[in-house]
Amino acid sequence: MEKIFKCFDFNHQSQHLSWDEYFMAIANISALRSKDPNRKVGCCLVDEDSKRILAIGYNGFPRGCPDSKLPWTKHGKWLDTKYPYVCHAEANAILNSNSSLNNSTAYVTLYPCNECAKLLIQAGIKQVVFQNDTTSDSKTAAQTMFNMSKVKTKQLHLKRIVQLCDNDCDQ
Ligand SMILES: [Zn+2]
Numbered sequence: 001m002e003k004i005f006k007c008f009d010f011n012h013q014s015q016h017l018s019w020d021e022y023f024m025a026i027a028n029i030s031a032l033r034s035k036d037p038n039r040k041v042g043c044c045l046v047d048e049d050s051k052r053i054l055a056i057g058y059n060g061f062p063r064g065c066p067d068s069k070l071p072w073t074k075h076g077k078w079l080d081t082k083y084p085y086v087c088h089a090e091a092n093a094i095l096n097s098n099s100s101l102n103n104s105t106a107y108v109t110l111y112p113c114n115e116c117a118k119l120l121i122q123a124g125i126k127q128v129v130f131q132n133d134t135t136s137d138s139k140t141a142a143q144t145m146f147n148m149s150k151v152k153t154k155q156l157h158l159k160r161i162v163q164l165c166d167n168d169c170d171q
Contacts, residue, residue, distance in 0.1 A: 034060055034089075058084055105125065
C-alpha cells in the first residue's frame with residue numbers, strides 16, 4: 001500500500017478510537033474507493049444499539065456502467081457531466097444493506113444533499129453524523145427535512161484520524 005491512514009495521535013491521552021471516530025474513519029476509508037477526481041464521499045450505516053456496521057458506500061457510477069465510458073467532469077452540458085449518472089455514497093450504502101436500517105445512524109464524510117436526505121429519512125435513519133459541512137440550497141433543503149422528520153444531525157471533527165500519509169507511519 002502506497003498510502004495508508006495514520007489513525008492515531010499517540011500523544012493524545014486516549015489511545016483508542018471512540019465509536020464515532022471509528023465509524024467515521026470507516027466512512028473515510030470507503031470514500032477512498034471513489035473514482036471521482038473532485039469529490040470522494042463515504043457513508044457508513046450503523047446500528048446504534050449493537051454498534052454493528054450495517055452497510056458502507058461511496059459515490060460512483062451504477063453497476064455495469066464503466067468509469068471509462070461516463071464523464072467525471074462537473075462542467076459543460078448536463079449530459080456531459082457526472083451529475084446524471086453518479087450514485088451518491090448514502091444511496092449506495094442504503095442499497096448495499098441487507099438488513100433494516102430503522103433507527104440507525106449514518107456516518108457521512110460530507111453533509112448529505114437533499115436527494116440523499118430523502119433516502120436516509122425514508123430508510124428510517126434517525127441520526128446523521130457528518131464530517132465536512134457545506135453551504136448550498138441543497139443542504140438547506142436537507143436540513144429542513146431532517147428537522148421536520150426529527151433526524152438528529154451532528155458534526156464530527158476528526159482531530160486524531162484521517163491523515164493520509166505515505167509509508168512513514170510506524171503504527
Ligand atoms: Zn447525495
